[in-house]
Amino acid sequence: MDAAGSRVADECAQYAGQYKSGFITTQGGNLLCSKIIHLITDNQVKSQVSKVLHECERRMYKSVALPAIGTGQAGQSPAKVADEMLDAIVEFARQKSVQHLQTIKIVVFQTNMLPDFYESMKKREDPDSSTTESLLSRFKSFFWGKKQSSEKKKFMVLEKKVCLVTFQIYGESQEKVDATESWIKDLILKEQLENTVADEAIESFDEAQIAILEDLQRRKQVTIQLENKLSPPQINISGISRDVYSVSLEVQRMIQQIKSTEEEQSKAELLYNLVEWRYPGSNGSFVAFDKPTNTQLEHAKVFKKPYLNVKINKKNYKVDLNTLKATDDQGKTIKLQRVAKDEGK
Numbered sequence: 001m002d003a004a005g006s007r008v009a010d011e012c013a014q015y016a017g018q019y020k021s022g023f024i025t026t027q028g029g030n031l032l033c034s035k036i037i038h039l040i041t042d043n044q045v046k047s048q049v050s051k052v053l054h055e056c057e058r059r060m061y062k063s064v065a066l067p068a069i070g071t072g073q074a075g076q077s078p079a080k081v082a083d084e085m086l087d088a089i090v091e092f093a094r095q096k097s098v099q100h101l102q103t104i105k106i107v108v109f110q111t112n113m114l115p116d117f118y119e120s121m122k123k124r125e126d127p128d129s130s131t132t133e134s135l136l137s138r139f140k141s142f143f144w145g146k147k148q149s150s151e152k153k154k155f156m157v158l159e160k161k162v163c164l165v166t167f168q169i170y171g172e173s174q175e176k177v178d179a180t181e182s183w184i185k186d187l188i189l190k191e192q193l194e195n196t197v198a199d200e201a202i203e204s205f206d207e208a209q210i211a212i213l214e215d216l217q218r219r220k221q222v223t224i225q226l227e228n229k230l231s232p233p234q235i236n237i238s239g240i241s242r243d244v245y246s247v248s249l250e251v252q253r254m255i256q257q258i259k260s261t262e263e264e265q266s267k268a269e270l271l272y273n274l275v276e277w278r279y280p281g282s283n284g285s286f287v288a289f290d291k292p293t294n295t296q297l298e299h300a301k302v303f304k305k306p307y308l309n310v311k312i313n314k315k316n317y318k319v320d321l322n323t324l325k326a327t328d329d330q331g332k333t334i335k336l337q338r339v340a341k342d343e344g345k
Contacts, residue, residue, distance in 0.1 A: 003030060004028070004029035007027070008026050008028075008029035011027060022047075022051055023040060023048075023051065033065070041070065043076065045070050046085070046087050048069060049084070050092065053092045053101065053104070057092075057101045061100065062100060063103035064101065064105070065105040066085065066104070066105065067106075067108075067109075068081055068113055069085065078112075078113040078116040079119070082119075167184055169184075191241060192239070192240070193240070195244050196237075197235045197255070198230075198232050199233070199234075200232045201255045202232070202233035202235060202255065203233050205258070209254055210226075212250075213226070213235075213251075216247050220247055221239045222244055222247050223238050224236070237251070265291075268292055268294065268295040269291065271291075271295050272295075273341060275298050275339070276294065276338075277293070277336060277337065277338050278337040279337075280334050297321075298338075300319075306321060306322065308321060316328060317334075324337070324338060
């Protein structure tokens with residue numbers, strides 16, 4: 001309060017008794033901020049942080065800095081405070097209605113409390129989770145702001161997230177500040193990894209694959225860049241080591257799936273040029289099956305399977321491969337044709 005100045009103190013006195021929501025808001029005074037939200041201590045740290053964040057969003061503030069609430073005169077455990085503050089921030093970050101508040105900072109002046117906040121963030125991560133966005137990933141857009149650019153592939157866009165992190169280090173001496181900076185850099189280098197996957201099949205990625213890449217980028221602590229102008233095209237994956245490994249494996253699986261699909265299509269095309277299966281159409285004519293079904297029927301015939309289930313005009317049929325008769329669910333039977341292309345000319 002001393003740093004804020006007497007005008008802020010007078011404003012607090014003016015609003016005394018008007019804190020129905022558990023806080024009052026004043027001007028920033030001599031501090032380098034536009035507003036100050038003063039909390040009425042009640043030891044409910046999570047609830048208080050949540051109220052502040054929603055008030056900032058309501059007032060369309062873009063950033064907020066929070067102290068380690070309750071660790072001073074209130075004497076609360078730093079570990080408990082860290083857990084409750086981060087719980088409130090995560091729940092706020094999950095809300096799709098958040099539009100204005102982009103940056104949340106937690107200011108910890110006491111160096112002995114830093115491990116408590118660090119451990120609180122680390123223990124919330126589930127390295128095996130494939131459905132829940134990681135805690136650190138969520139915080140990137142709120143603690144350090146939002147900054148995005150795009151990478152285009154033909155008519156598709158892969159959103160590339162770029163999160164700039166700013167560490168503000170305070171210490172008793174320049175030597176301790178330098179030591180802390182060096183420690184942070186070492187931690188970052190140990191955790192970071194970059195991997196490149198290059199393959200011609202990447203050129204065949206469509207909206208479905210792009211959507212999967214975007215989902216992986218949202219859920220994992222990675223940045224994915226699609227370089228489709230190179231030969232062969234490549235995908236660059238950078239971020240936390242374990243997530244880079246898992247995302248790289250998923251990209252390889254996608255590539256293999258595309259190759260398998262293209263191989264099956266090629267085989268189906270080749271087989272279609274040799275043998276054509278047909279079902280009765282209108283006016284006594286016969287209609288050719290689509291290439292995948294044509295392949296299934298021919299394979300079933302070659303491998304001497306007795307029956308095969310297929311769809312004809314969106315109806316289910318059971319095909320007898322010996323008699324070439326197909327029967328629907330109501331017992332209606334039709335006769336199929338299997339024609340070698342040189343016979344059908």
